[in-house]
Amino acid sequence: MSTSAHTASSSPASSSSSHSSDHQLSPELQLRIHELMLEARVLEERLITMYRQGDGYFWIGGPGEEAFNVPLGLLVDKGTGVEHDYLHLHYRSSATLLAMGADPVDALRQMKNTATDPYSRGRNFAGHYSARKWNVVPVSSPIEVQYSIAPGTAMAQRATQSKGITIVTGGDAGTAEGDFATCLVWSSRKGSELPMLILVTNNQYGISTPFEGQHGEERISDRGKAFGMPTATIDGNDVETSWFALKKAMDYVRTERKPYLLEAMVSRLNGHSSASGANFVANEVDCLARFEKKLEERKLRTRAEMDEMRARMTQELLEASKRVREEPQPKPESIWDYVFADKNYVAGEK
Amino acid sequence: MATMIQAIRMALHVGEERLGVTDIFGEDVGPPLGGAFTATQNLKTAWNSPLDERGIVGMAIGLALAGRRPVAEIQFCDYAFNTIDLLKIAGNTYWASAGDWNVPMVMMTPVGAGIRGSIYHSHSFDAQATRTPGWKIVMPSNPRDAYGLMLSAIVDPNPVMFLKPKALLRTKALPGEEIPGEPADLKTLSKMIDAPVGESRSRWKPEWPRLEELYVPIGKARTARAGRDVTVLTYGRNVPMSVSAADELAKEGVEVEVIDLRSLHPYDWDAIKASVQKTHRVLCVNEDTEVTNFGEHLIRRLVEELFYELYAPPKLLAGAHVPGIGLADNLEHASVPHKDGIKSALRELARHEP
Ligand SMILES: Cc1ncc(C[n+]2csc(CCOP(=O)(O)OP(=O)(O)O)c2C)c(N)n1
Ligand SMILES: [Mg+2]
Numbered sequence: 001m002s003t004s005a006h007t008a009s010s011s012p013a014s015s016s017s018s019h020s021s022d023h024q025l026s027p028e029l030q031l032r033i034h035e036l037m038l039e040a041r042v043l044e045e046r047l048i049t050m051y052r053q054g055d056g057y058f059w060i061g062g063p064g065e066e067a068f069n070v071p072l073g074l075l076v077d078k079g080t081g082v083e084h085d086y087l088h089l090h091y092r093s094s095a096t097l098l099a100m101g102a103d104p105v106d107a108l109r110q111m112k113n114t115a116t117d118p119y120s121r122g123r124n125f126a127g128h129y130s131a132r133k134w135n136v137v138p139v140s141s142p143i144e145v146q147y148s149i150a151p152g153t154a155m156a157q158r159a160t161q162s163k164g165i166t167i168v169t170g171g172d173a174g175t176a177e178g179d180f181a182t183c184l185v186w187s188s189r190k191g192s193e194l195p196m197l198i199l200v201t202n203n204q205y206g207i208s209t210p211f212e213g214q215h216g217e218e219r220i221s222d223r224g225k226a227f228g229m230p231t232a233t234i235d236g237n238d239v240e241t242s243w244f245a246l247k248k249a250m251d252y253v254r255t256e257r258k259p260y261l262l263e264a265m266v267s268r269l270n271g272h273s274s275a276s277g278a279n280f281v282a283n284e285v286d287c288l289a290r291f292e293k294k295l296e297e298r299k300l301r302t303r304a305e306m307d308e309m310r311a312r313m314t315q316e317l318l319e320a321s322k323r324v325r326e327e328p329q330p331k332p333e334s335i336w337d338y339v340f341a342d343k344n345y346v347a348g349e350k
Numbered sequence: 351m352a353t354m355i356q357a358i359r360m361a362l363h364v365g366e367e368r369l370g371v372t373d374i375f376g377e378d379v380g381p382p383l384g385g386a387f388t389a390t391q392n393l394k395t396a397w398n399s400p401l402d403e404r405g406i407v408g409m410a411i412g413l414a415l416a417g418r419r420p421v422a423e424i425q426f427c428d429y430a431f432n433t434i435d436l437l438k439i440a441g442n443t444y445w446a447s448a449g450d451w452n453v454p455m456v457m458m459t460p461v462g463a464g465i466r467g468s469i470y471h472s473h474s475f476d477a478q479a480t481r482t483p484g485w486k487i488v489m490p491s492n493p494r495d496a497y498g499l500m501l502s503a504i505v506d507p508n509p510v511m512f513l514k515p516k517a518l519l520r521t522k523a524l525p526g527e528e529i530p531g532e533p534a535d536l537k538t539l540s541k542m543i544d545a546p547v548g549e550s551r552s553r554w555k556p557e558w559p560r561l562e563e564l565y566v567p568i569g570k571a572r573t574a575r576a577g578r579d580v581t582v583l584t585y586g587r588n589v590p591m592s593v594s595a596a597d598e599l600a601k602e603g604v605e606v607e608v609i610d611l612r613s614l615h616p617y618d619w620d621a622i623k624a625s626v627q628k629t630h631r632v633l634c635v636n637e638d639t640e641v642t643n644f645g646e647h648l649i650r651r652l653v654e655e656l657f658y659e660l661y662a663p664p665k666l667l668a669g670a671h672v673p674g675i676g677l678a679d680n681l682e683h684a685s686v687p688h689k690d691g692i693k694s695a696l697r698e699l700a701r702h703e704p
Contacts, residue, residue, distance in 0.1 A: 082416055121448035130447035137415055138447040140439055148404050148436060152412015152420075159372065159418070166412075182405040189400070338445045339484060341452035341507040 040095035062092030064267035067287035073099025144177035173206030224261030236264025357493035361500035376423030441484025464517025469674035474638035491589030498566030515586035530562035577605035662702035
């Protein structure tokens with residue numbers, strides 16, 4: 001694999017995005033984004049530690065995607081129903097949820113599979129969010145299925161002429177699945193275009209399989225061109241690049257009511273999942289460190305302040321994880337709950 | 351007196367006019383064709399989808415999540431196998447999200463043999479469907495039930511799979527199988543709702559009868575024929591076949607009770623149990639391949655719960671466990687149950703002495 005492909009930071013050779021990081025966000029917004037990125041990173045670290053200490057069976061998450069995922073969560077029109085944005089996320093989306101206002105402690109609950117886990121009541125892996133109040137449809141483990149489902153919420157938005165849009169995201173390797181083609185085909189039919197922001201976070205890996213050797217296309221985003229949709233590949237390790245690229249794409253989808261394919265080059269800072277050890281990898285760009293350096297240079301936050309924030313958040317989540325440990329586990333008979341939305345029964349039983 | 355396909359079309363019409371159905375879609379479902387079997391002719395919310403079964407099921411899930419009421423068609427169940435992954439998601443979303451999101455969608459698809467459909471237009475889907483928890487699964491055997499089950503499927507807050515027995519789609523209703531509000535005469539109905547073939551079709555408008563709502567509850571079986579000696583547990587195409595076999599056996603003094611399950615999940619255990627406690631002898635009949643067959647499940651449960659009630663080992667008559675159904679008449683005939691086979695199995699059961 002070439003170094004240029006591997007180093008997500010080295011800006012993609014020819015980004016079709018007109019925005020670059022010389023657009024600056026307001027100081028308040030930069031500080032808010034930093035706080036959320038930090039919180040997301042500390043949350044992932046806590047989840048990994050919980051896994052290591054036996055307070056969870058599996059970890060998968062998004063350290064290395066915060067610079068892209070936090071702006072996404074902040075830019076979403078959050079709410080319930082077709083008038084707001086639908087999110088079809090995958091298992092690396094914690095930072096987006098936190099930016100939308102999720103309580104990080106709930107993520108600890110899902111890691112500990114407690115009965116209090118609001119996302120799945122102890123049924124699903126960490127990072128498998130579901131929040132109907134914010135149109136976050138349940139994250140499910142099969143790769144890419146969200147790309148087949150997302151056109152449905154977008155179709156509902158189209159049919160009701162709502163102002164909401166549908167956002168779908170997933171990884172690079174998964175775009176080989178037919179569902180990705182489904183998404184491109186169904187969202188771009190002439191006269192029936194769907195208001196969809198189609199995202200791909202490209203960390204250059206499947207689990208262990210490098211990007212190179214799996215893809216004939218130069219860029220994943222190029223696949224959108226055949227369907228007549230605007231596309232871009234951007235440096236997702238840069239906060240401001242991500243913000244402006246997302247904003248541009250979202251504005252387009254919101255006003256044109258047509259699809260946009262945006263590929264963000266990101267890092268995978270703790271490997272694929274706990275199955276590969278979840279250790280921090282030193283050879284990839286750390287978007288948080290990069291943004292913190294920028295904030296220091298811009299004199300928006302000092303190193304000492306950032307260190308203090310990190311220590312405080314780490315301590316808070318440590319305390320929270322101890323409390324979560326004491327929360328009840330789901331009862332065995334709860335497996336029968338929520339099979340059906342009306343009567344959960346087989347006629348004649350019980 | 352409607353055919354089953356007309357009954358389904360009328361139910362979908364009532365669905366979109368009165369029950370909130372927003373999207374009826376699938377391959378060739380919209381104009382000009384109105385479905386490979388005309389189930390969706392002249393429906394105002396019917397539209398053609400791309401030729402992409404996973405996309406169809408995904409679209410239905412997404413629409414349902416966003417509060418729409420979709421009815422999606424897979425043109426033949428033979429082509430639903432690459433959607434199983436998405437069918438699982440439709441079935442597990444409510445459970446996986448612990449009640450956060452439900453998926454009120456209907457997926458309908460023609461199933462089974464009987465139209466000389468060869469290897470890829472003859473598959474059954476009941477074994478697969480019943481292995482997909484979180485779905486309700488129905489399969490009518492006559493036009494009235496097709497109408498009533500479709501209305502129930504449409505208003506259900508869960509994913510419901512509506513399996514259309516291909517071989518029965520064009521058979522006419524029998525007395526007692528009327529749909530409330532339809533004209534008594536098939537010709538009159540056909541004039542009103544069947545689009546003409548050819549040029550004039552694009553200008554033609556249907557005249558829908560003033561149909562009443564009729565809900566066949568999901569989870570309730572129907573006694574298609576009463577009898578005291580042997581129980582047949584069946585559904586879809588094999589119901590009229592079993593009734594006919596039973597009528598012939600009556601001349602030999604064997605009285606067969608035919609239970610039309612109508613719902614495969616949830617299924618009506620009360621009705622099954624009551625019948626078996628009366629006859630003490632059971633034959634399960636369906637067309638799906640016999641290994642890991644839904645009838646096997648019923649037999650397993652009967653053996654576990656009613657073992658001492660049984661006067662004969664329960665029997666399963668099902669499709670041969672071969673990779674496909676061959677085109678030649680002899681091949682198709684040898685692959686799925688037929689009246690003669692049902693009759694001899696019933697005779698054997700009736701004569702069996704414990
Ligand atoms: C359909 C399917 N196949 C295989 C897997 C196992 N699996 C989980 S993650 C993964 C790699 C996904 O890579 P990518 O799409 O690039 O996303 P990333 O994890 O890199 O963000 C695989 C193969 C799965 N979950 N679903
Ligand atoms: Mg990847």
